[in-house]
Amino acid sequence: MTENMITLTIDSETVQVPKGTTVLKAAEKLGIHIPRLCYHPKLSLEGACRICVVQVEGFSSFLTACSHEVWEGMNVQTNSPEIRQARRDIVELLLDNHPMDCQTCDRDGICELQKQAYRLGVRERLFEGKRKRFPIDDASESVVRTPEKCILCGRCIRVCKEVQGVHNLSQHGRGFETVVGPANLGKMDDSACIQCGQCINVCPTAAFLEKDHTERVWQALALPRDVKHIVVQPAPSIRAAIGECFGMPIGTPVTGKLITALRRLGFDAVFDTNFGADLTIIEEANEFLRRMSGDGPLPLLTSCSPGWVSFLEKFYPEMIPFTSTCKSPMSMLSTLSKTHYAEKKGLRPDQVYMVAIMPCVAKKFEAARPEHAMEDGTPYTDAVLTTRELAWMIKSYGIDFQNLPDGEFDRPLGISSGAADIFGATGGVMEAALRTAAVKLTGDELGPLVFEDVRGVTGLKEATVNVAGKEINIAVSNGLTNAKTILEAVKSGGKQYHLIEIMACPGGCVAGGGQPYPPFDMDVLDPQLPKLRAKALYQIDHDKQLRRSHENPAIAHLYAEFLGEPNGEKAHALLHTHYHARMPRGIK
């Protein structure tokens, strides 16, 4: 034990850490937070920004704390005047080549560069030099790239490559002209990008942002009500996370306040994406049972995550026949709002304006897909706001979110079971599907409710569940490198899987590309973040009367009144979609 432990001194305090620990980690053990920008605990080392430099006895030059491992007897100074000066100089040089438009920047107040500059004591601009000039790339439906705000830390490149397995970004050129972007420095919409938005989450500045939809929503909300009837639907993950934007602890469920805030913003009807989720389960469970009976290929792959769907089309088009044809909960609810709901309300479909609040930026892309448009070409979902965008709108409107009274969703498209709430967590779609499938297979209305094997934020989970004497092999993956692993296993044909849930983002929708940035003392991709948010969803589920999607009375009524049979002709026309191989083909 002891021979694998290293004793060193940091700022005159002695600390013992395992061999192989970096100086940065060893310092953390003593409660010393060495500043960092390019470093990320979940990504490979870059050593690019140099902000974490420390002074080590016996060395004339400074060493980077993130990339140097400790050694026996090492004596480290993290806060000498020389070090503080060096760090300040480094940040000043970064700022020298930065737009410095903080007041009008989307990340004002939540920018890591801004915070580091303040913490390190940069109080004036000493250098004035050449500034790099690059155009903004806003061709993508989801992700906007602003290279002038990039500080070349490389986090986006690493998350795209290491966590998502997409590898759509690289540094191009060299020296002062270096710029991060997709292949050939082309446009993001013409690249291997799958729109998951994890680059936005890990970017310390505003070099990556979601495509803004707030302006179109403000405009819609200002229209006379006989022109547009404005409908909104928040996804399950929003209620577990948006409280963070208003100073509430991570994992505070705020469903009631969220509904009231949406009403105050002026939405005419507040529906729940959960209703769409319950409907998805009915359709998907039926699709699954049909395939289990031999009609169609297995395993069935879920299709709720639009980042995953893009990945499927660009990286694994050969797996398209295995993927569920079910639209996502958002698109199902949008479709119903402009068909059945509009009809009952006596409105034309084009009078309904649908705004979806999503934890996801890829949903903006999904909404714009021609497959999700009405016959005249207008989309079923008119605008998709991320959690961050909605939080900003609420603040901008002067709504005191924390002290809002609780509201309730409108009926019937706001009624949902607990199975729908857990859609936001990795494994949630699987669990919801199993709850319904188990009842359908056994005929026992008191079938199992909780499937512990599929819970938790592990990247890849596998289990075999026994339902009505049938062994069902399931797998749940989040983060697309894990999806690769499971898809390759399916392709090699070793084990027969029956049902696989795939979510693009690490941790599931609760840690989606559109969710609030974590507090400054927490890293994006910290598993605690999706864990705490998911806990809120499981709590909501636990506290509900209805726990299974097919128990939702509004769903049963909808089939009886409008849709007919699950997977039937009308359900197929309205609630199902199709996929196609998309170029450029990504490299697995």
Next chain:
Amino acid sequence: MSANVNTDNWPAIKAASEAALPARVVEFIDGLKGQTHSESQLIAILHMVQAECGWLSQEHMEAVAQLAQIPLAKVTGVATFYHYFRLQPRGKHMINVCLGTACYVKGADKISQRLMDNLGIAFGETTKDGMFSLESTRCLGTCGLAPVVMIDDQVHGPVTPGEVSLILEKYLKKDKAPKA
């Protein structure tokens, strides 16, 4: 696993990629299959493409990415990092302006500007008619002739800004003259 519908576009992409590259390059990439760290051969592959084709087109790089299964962003990232790789077709004549110390103090910047104005291109580019490519270089070892401009393998020096158009004209004329 079994599916009745075939949605795989790989055979088509593979065929198109193979058609876009010289056979020697395709063979070389094929030979890397199964080798450890075969992706580290990327620069060697790009060298070979440029040797065969004179430059790296987007089509070339896309084909390399697909056949070698190296992400395209990585391929173009590497190709744009090294000065050696040409991302535009090479002109018939290669103009190299020396920007070494001696040439620079003797006015190489003025020569460069005159060349760029005359040709209507910047360093690293090729004229629309495909006649000239413009590049800069550091010290050709002929400092006594500073400032010098090397066209193909011919060194011109000392060059004055006024002489630039005369020199270019000479090359254009030579190309137009009927072959003896």
